[in-house]
Amino acid sequence: MRLTLTAALLAATVGAQAETPPDFEKLFATQAKQENPAFVGFSAEQGQRFYASTHGKDWSCASCHGRSPSAIGQHVATGKTLAPLAPAANPERFTRPDKVEKWFKRNCNEVLGRPCTAQEKGDVLAYLLTVR
Amino acid sequence: MVLLYPSRWWVAALGAMLALAAGGAFADDDVRIRPLNHAAWQQECSACHVAYPPQLLPAASWRAIMNGLDRHFGTDAALDPQQRADILRFLEANAGRGRGSTGGKPLLRITETRWFIHEHAEELPANIWSRPSVKSPANCIACHTAADRGDYGERTLRVPK
Numbered sequence: 001m002r003l004t005l006t007a008a009l010l011a012a013t014v015g016a017q018a019e020t021p022p023d024f025e026k027l028f029a030t031q032a033k034q035e036n037p038a039f040v041g042f043s044a045e046q047g048q049r050f051y052a053s054t055h056g057k058d059w060s061c062a063s064c065h066g067r068s069p070s071a072i073g074q075h076v077a078t079g080k081t082l083a084p085l086a087p088a089a090n091p092e093r094f095t096r097p098d099k100v101e102k103w104f105k106r107n108c109n110e111v112l113g114r115p116c117t118a119q120e121k122g123d124v125l126a127y128l129l130t131v132r
Numbered sequence: 133m134v135l136l137y138p139s140r141w142w143v144a145a146l147g148a149m150l151a152l153a154a155g156g157a158f159a160d161d162d163v164r165i166r167p168l169n170h171a172a173w174q175q176e177c178s179a180c181h182v183a184y185p186p187q188l189l190p191a192a193s194w195r196a197i198m199n200g201l202d203r204h205f206g207t208d209a210a211l212d213p214q215q216r217a218d219i220l221r222f223l224e225a226n227a228g229r230g231r232g233s234t235g236g237k238p239l240l241r242i243t244e245t246r247w248f249i250h251e252h253a254e255e256l257p258a259n260i261w262s263r264p265s266v267k268s269p270a271n272c273i274a275c276h277t278a279a280d281r282g283d284y285g286e287r288t289l290r291v292p293k
Contacts, residue, residue, distance in 0.1 A: 074267075075180050075181070077180075077205070077206070077207065077268070077270075078180055078181040078267075078268060078270050078271055079266065079267030079268050079270070079271035079274060080180055080181050080182070080271065080273070102211075105208070105210070106207070106208040106209065106210065107208075109208040110207055110208055
């Protein structure tokens with residue numbers, strides 16, 4: 001119990017400090033280790049598949065963010081244009097813990113009907129970081 | 133007598149008279165939506181769509197919308213409680229005064245208000261809302277090209293192909 005609390009506090013502290021995409025990758029890795037002791041690392045390939053696929057509901061990440069995350073996306077319901085998701089194309093992405101948390105919460109709910117695991121978040125981020 | 137007034141006023145009056153003479157088609161075009169500023173409203177509401185002007189729905193509608201953000205037109209748009217309350221205060225303070233309700237329930241869609249229907253009833257191509265470039269009547273900025281700055285005036289209106 002105490003260990004869990006300490007780990008949560010540590011994660012919160014790291015989260016508060018995350019300011020760059022690699023910071024977030026480290027944060028997700030810390031969380032992934034807690035979720036799964038057998039965690040070995042993130043896979044950009046796995047992230048790419050996750051990004052492009054639907055997960056039992058109507059939409060995928062790509063439905064709004066576009067098949068190419070370095071291009072401008074279009075919200076599938078409202079038609080609003082969305083700034084690119086890949087950090088290489090949009091330096092504002094993965095620089096604000098509050099935004100990252102808010103959007104993963106909303107969009108995972110939208111796409112999967114549940115919160116994403118740290119493994120899933122880290123895989124997607126690993127993929128996004130390979131996109132030029 | 134006309135000379136007593138600033139020239140811009142005179143030009144506007146002449147324009148209005150000409151518009152009326154043209155058959156009254158422009159009689160409603162002087163509707164002005166005053167652009168407003170509120171950082172959290174602008175940032176949060178414009179993430180998925182234009183930050184719709186508070187004036188376009190009555191306060192009861194905004195309360196209903198802001199109380200159901202976790203199921204916001206089929207999507208999860210939940211905010212933290214403090215931010216939600218802050219934005220709702222702004223919406224209520226600037227809300228429209230129309231009745232905006234149907235069968236006792238507040239309207240949740242601006243596109244269902246009589247004002248919106250009236251304003252968009254004329255001169256629009258039949259397929260306008262289904263064009264890929266427009267997609268939905270919720271996509272104000274597709275035609276009102278400065279909607280993100282709160283400008284819904286004629287001068288920035290361009291209906292796309």
